[in-house]
Amino acid sequence: MTTGTDELRDPIAKSWQRATMAGLTPGNALDHLTYSDVDTSGPLLSAASAVLDELNDQLQGTMFSTLLVDREGRIAQRWCGDRGGRRAFDNLGLDVGASLLEEAVGTNALGTVLETRTSIAINGGEHFAVPLRRFSCYGHPIFHPTTRRIEGVLDITALMEEASPLLPPLVARAVADIEQRLLDRSRVSDKQLLAAFQAAGTRRRAVVAIGQDLFMSNQAASDLLGSTDVALLRMLVGDLHDNADVDLTLESGLEVRVEASRVGGARGGALLHVEPRRELRVAPRAVRPDLAHAPVLVSGPPGSGRSTEARRSSEVQPVTVLTAASALLDGAEAWARNFGALVRAGQGTVCVDGIDLLPDDLIDLVATHLAERKAPRLVLVCGPVEGLSGRAAALAGECTERRVLAPLASRPHELPELVRRMLADLGAGSSLHFTPGALRALSAQPWPGNLRELRAVVDHVVRHQRTGAVVLDQLPEAYRAQEPTKKLAPIEHAERAVIVEALREHDGNKVKAAQSLGISRTTLYAKMRALRITVY
Structure with a gap:
């Protein structure tokens, strides 16, 4: 049985080092499994179900089992070819909803693939957790064909010392089928969005359609919108849960009203009508002297x-x-x-x-x-x-007349315009602009320093670059985290800031950070995932 990193293959040894840095030991790595709900109606399971049914039929009666995890490392589907595998998984608590992230349970063919984004075979003693050393596994990442975002990992596991050399091509073929189904479903959503865009076709009114992998605009919209406006609209669609009317100020300074409508079946898709706001002309009113001095x-x-x-x-x-x-x-x-x-x-x-x-x-x-x-x-x-x-x-x-300014983190839709104004105030060239990816990363930040902190970030960029596009990698490193999947409440922003500060204070050592916060390591990991803390 493997007990030291000197005997391990390089990718396995590096994984063991990451697990150790996360505060795990081979004996306790499975002691605190965490569970959370899985989206059973999401695109991953919808695309994978038929493929896995066919694969599992081929493996019926064998010692092989299949595990599918989503991009968060949660078991989304578990299937066992015989009673022995089912009993082994049950005894370890490896059921739907369990987290198999490398930072939570150590080296395994699902969490390690999520970490490295490459397929890997892990045999017996190469597993970090002692209870997993009975298994040999092969995991393969599942990428969305258009976004190249990792959607999950498919794994075949067996109760044996070493995995069969036939597993990699078998798993790779199943993954290819799943990815093709993801692409086909994405095309269906795009077709629905395209149909809605064409149905709204008008030459006079500005119309924009935004999907997960799609952006369309008519000529009227193209004449109105700049690059930062497009980024702003993408953020608006990302936060959209229902139809809504939103007032915005475009890069040009023009005030517009955006009528946003969800398109049925288009995951993350919406149709937007953009109308310049025309102020009503009214006769000037006399102001009462007492109100003039209120x-x-x-x-x-x-x-x-x-x-x-x-x-x-x-x-x-x-x-x-x-x-x-x-x-x-x-x-x-x-x-x-x-x-x-x-x-x-x-x-x-x-x-x-x-x-x-x-x-x-x-x-x-x-x-x-x-x-x-x-x-x-x-x-x-x-x-x-x-x-x-x-x-x-x-x-x-x-x-009685009050103007309440919300924290910057609660108004991310204002970021493109604020950045544009700050660039102008700092004397940046007219060609210097932030890309949509950079703006999305900025919109994910907690901004405890509000506008002053944002101005410091923009000033940092201007001092290093005077023209062209500002991409994600040109932001200060601490501001490159991608956007959360949901809006954070004010209390969550405060909680996130405290956790990030503790991680920075202890140089990323999660065990020490958890101790300083007075919480368990498991709770810290759960909070980091919930609050999307990836860069600190």
Whole structure:
């Protein structure tokens, strides 16, 4: 029986090293199997079912078994040719929904193939987990023929010391049939999307069709959309669960309304109508004097653009800004004198940036003027309202007109336009642009630093590249993770940030990271998969 990496083939030895780095030992690797639901109606099982039925008929009555895992490493289908194989799997808990990722159970012909994206035979003692050393297996990756994204792994396993040399061609042929069925089903979806696009055919209205592997637009849409607009629409479709109308600002600055409709049968497909927004012409209204001086509250987390929004939020010019930082640097008395002088001048707008950081006596001074509803108008800036207390909370409560800025991570559809503006502000050449892949990666980030952090990323890119397309590999390494499959709630963003920080602090050592977080290694892996933590 193999016990040391010196005796192992190179790919097996490297896999053992990865398993050890993940905190596994040969004796405990199967002690904490995790289970989760499998999408039984998804494209993988739909394409594989008939192929596996035929393969399993050929193997009936033999000592061979077949296992199919999805791209998350979960057993999607299990079949055993005899009672011995079925009993062995049952005793180990290897049933539908179990995770066979290499980081969870060590070297095996399914998880290791997902890790390396290449087929592999693993015989007896080459398995990392001791209980698996009774088996010999051959695993082969299943790729979608158009996207080249890995969809899963097919494995044939036997209770024997060494796998038959006939297994690789047998498995490879079955995988080829599954991949062909994936392609055929993709073509059916594309045909449905194409039919919807053609049915909507109009020369005047901008129409776009977006599928998993398909993008179509008519001439009217091509005239409207730039490269960042296309990336924005792809992100919109990725988040679309039902028909929806969304207002967007295009790369050109044109404001449009997008009417998005799901196309039945097209997985991830939607038909989009893009209409420029035409503002209604209405007679100007007289503004009541008391409303003209009503205070405005702009709130949001640090870096969300709240100070910039505050400067833009008043039509009453000029706008003068007084910050809480100046009260700290120059003293409360100097701040009070400046505020008093602005009040006596009675003109424009005074923006008080950071009311939650002002001392109580200065808050009282601001509140006194606010209560009078006289010029100058006040625009108050603070952090999230739910975090305010005391006098700052009371002052914020006096403002009935509010503008709440959400964290950047909760508004990924704004990223293309924000990046475009930042490139212009940094003096980048007009040809410098982010590709859809780079923008998708940015939309997946938690952005704890909000706009400041995004600007730092864009600045990094501009310092290294002045023209051309910015692809995924040209982003800072920590920002190259691909998009999650679902939107994260605010609490999940916070949880993700904590886990990433722990992993970075311990140089990727998951055992130490889990210990520092006070959770088990199994829980850490489950969280990393759920929160799509792949780069740290």
